[in-house]
Amino acid sequence: MRPARKYIIVTGGVISGLGKGIAAASIGHLLSSQYKVVPMKLDGYLNVDPGTMNPIEHGEVFVLDDGGEVDMDFGHYERFLNTNCKFEHNLTMGKVFEEIRAKERRGDYLGKTVQFIPHVVDVIKEKIRMTAEKEHADIMLIEVGGTVGDMESDLYIEAMRQLQDEVGEENILYVHLTYVPIPAGVQEQKSKPTQQSVYELRRRGIQPDVIIGRCSETLTSEIKGKIASFCGVDTKSIFTGLDVDNVYKIPFLLEEEGIVSIINQKLGLPVKSVDDPWRQLLSNLDHPEKEITIALCGKYTSLTDSYASIKETLMHCSAHTKAKIQMKFIETTEIEQGKMNVAEVLQGVDGVIVPGGFGSRGVEGKLEVIKSCRENSIPLLGICFGLQLMVVEFARNVCLLEKANTTEVDPDTAHPVVDLMTEQKAITAKGATMRLGAYISYLREGSLARKLYDSEIVSERHRHRYEVNQRYHQFLLENGLNISGLYLEKNLAELVEVKEHPFFIGTQAHPELKSRLSAPAPLFLGLVRAAMEKR
Numbered sequence: 001m002r003p004a005r006k007y008i009i010v011t012g013g014v015i016s017g018l019g020k021g022i023a024a025a026s027i028g029h030l031l032s033s034q035y036k037v038v039p040m041k042l043d044g045y046l047n048v049d050p051g052t053m054n055p056i057e058h059g060e061v062f063v064l065d066d067g068g069e070v071d072m073d074f075g076h077y078e079r080f081l082n083t084n085c086k087f088e089h090n091l092t093m094g095k096v097f098e099e100i101r102a103k104e105r106r107g108d109y110l111g112k113t114v115q116f117i118p119h120v121v122d123v124i125k126e127k128i129r130m131t132a133e134k135e136h137a138d139i140m141l142i143e144v145g146g147t148v149g150d151m152e153s154d155l156y157i158e159a160m161r162q163l164q165d166e167v168g169e170e171n172i173l174y175v176h177l178t179y180v181p182i183p184a185g186v187q188e189q190k191s192k193p194t195q196q197s198v199y200e201l202r203r204r205g206i207q208p209d210v211i212i213g214r215c216s217e218t219l220t221s222e223i224k225g226k227i228a229s230f231c232g233v234d235t236k237s238i239f240t241g242l243d244v245d246n247v248y249k250i251p252f253l254l255e256e257e258g259i260v261s262i263i264n265q266k267l268g269l270p271v272k273s274v275d276d277p278w279r280q281l282l283s284n285l286d287h288p289e290k291e292i293t294i295a296l297c298g299k300y301t302s303l304t305d306s307y308a309s310i311k312e313t314l315m316h317c318s319a320h321t322k323a324k325i326q327m328k329f330i331e332t333t334e335i336e337q338g339k340m341n342v343a344e345v346l347q348g349v350d351g352v353i354v355p356g357g358f359g360s361r362g363v364e365g366k367l368e369v370i371k372s373c374r375e376n377s378i379p380l381l382g383i384c385f386g387l388q389l390m391v392v393e394f395a396r397n398v399c400l401l402e403k404a405n406t407t408e409v410d411p412d413t414a415h416p417v418v419d420l421m422t423e424q425k426a427i428t429a430k431g432a433t434m435r436l437g438a439y440i441s442y443l444r445e446g447s448l449a450r451k452l453y454d455s456e457i458v459s460e461r462h463r464h465r466y467e468v469n470q471r472y473h474q475f476l477l478e479n480g481l482n483i484s485g486l487y488l489e490k491n492l493a494e495l496v497e498v499k500e501h502p503f504f505i506g507t508q509a510h511p512e513l514k515s516r517l518s519a520p521a522p523l524f525l526g527l528v529r530a531a532m533e534k535r
């Protein structure tokens with residue numbers, strides 16, 4: 001008989017930003033080589049998804065194969081569990097209430113008063129059940145967004161409490177992540193915030209089985225003893241969420257502290273120790289043989305969370321090439337305002353990324369960077385908006401189409417080399433209406449793209465409304481811009497490149513979303529190798 005499905009619930013306390021997603025993903029990583037671990041994240045906000053949120057406020061919007069726009073924690077889940085998630089794995093209160101309202105309008109509640117408890121909580125549990133069934137999960141790994149005590153997450157916490165009654169105590173493990181500060185002056189690990197946050201959790205009917213205390217040092221046995229006695233948790237079930245230079249080390253730190261046997265004891269899940277390829281790759285990172293500098297020329301560079309997946313991908317490339325990568329964040333608005341000069345900015349830079357983006361701010365600065373890369377043989381990878389601007393730059397400076405532009409920036413340009421996709425023209429609603437998710441590109445023979453991917457077709461994830469204007473494809477080709485990747489069904493340009501250049505390639509997709517530590521995104525790996533050669 002198949003063993004009962006297990007549930008691991010991860011909550012957080014004290015403050016936000018402690019890395020609940022990483023903690024959950026790390027636990028998942030340790031189990032995922034032997035069990036089908038299905039992650040879910042429960043977000044308290046009323047947006048249906050983060051697709052309409054400002055990346056400055058919310059960080060990067062992560063896009064899944066199915067086109068779902070989800071919280072950036074899904075980047076960690078996919079990378080740590082080596083899995084592909086689905087839109088329904090990210091539950092939001094926006095989705096929950098959409099469903100409640102639809103049910104109520106259909107008359108499903110048969111005249112009853114619709115209430116937070118039981119109806120809203122039931123929908124939450126139902127969504128979890130459905131996902132578990134559909135995915136044939138051995139283990140459901142559920143992260144409750146926010147901090148215990150937030151009004152926003154209370155309904156989720158209640159649902160997680162009720163889940164225990166339904167699935168049985170022996171099938172559910174509650175993990176609580178808290179903060180153990182070491183105040184300056186005192187120089188001692190402090191347990192009070194943990195005590196108070198566990199108190200809040202217990203007040204809501206949940207007794208944690210495992211506590212992870214985020215701390216700048218390994219938790220001492222004294223502090224573990226104190227937390228144990230105040231929180232009703234065995235000292236062996238208290239772990240350090242250590243500040244580390246690389247979060248991929250966290251699974252191994254938790255493993256060394258004994259988390260796997262604690263999970264096994266509570267859930268009765270035997271876990272074999274495996275030879276994890278991550279160990280060698282992480283050791284490569286600690287022993288680099290070369291150093292290169294990659295510039296990221298974007299708009300929200302002050303908030304590096306908005307480019308989280310790009311940073312991750314470069315780290316994956318580092319582990320495979322043994323090149324230490326210094327990232328230089330360049331705010332292109334400063335170039336166009338004349339505060340910085342392109343030649344100076346690119347001094348000592350071995351490779352450049354022009355990432356995705358929206359709107360006109362910083363665009364002229366990006367165009368200057370692209371021109372300089374093209375003319376000076378500096379390796380360049382353009383991503384999404386980056387590809388579109390590579391086309392604009394090429395049209396202006398090689399094809400001599402004066403003031404050529406994307407209509408996103410200049411709706412009245414005489415040369416709209418990048419324009420809204422036909423199917424986008426009638427759309428006015430903003431939520432989930434872009435060209436989203438995985439699409440297949442055909443790669444032209446003899447192209448750099450084909451060489452890097454080592455394949456004739458490739459599937460990458462997308463998030464955009466504009467495309468290279470098909471009226472200009474032929475003209476661009478004749479002038480030397482190779483449209484090396486195509487979405488054949490609609491004749492959309494997916495990749496562009498310039499032949500007489502060591503590495504000058506743009507992709508309409510976001511290959512950083514599918515990069516893994518064990519399998520870095522090929523275009524990024526190509527950029528890093530080209531940058532290493534340049535140096």
Ligand code: GLN
Pocket residue numbers: 355356357358359383384385386408463464465466467
């Ligand atoms: N703004 C561009 C578009 O909508 C590019 C989007 C992006 O870079 N993700 O097509």
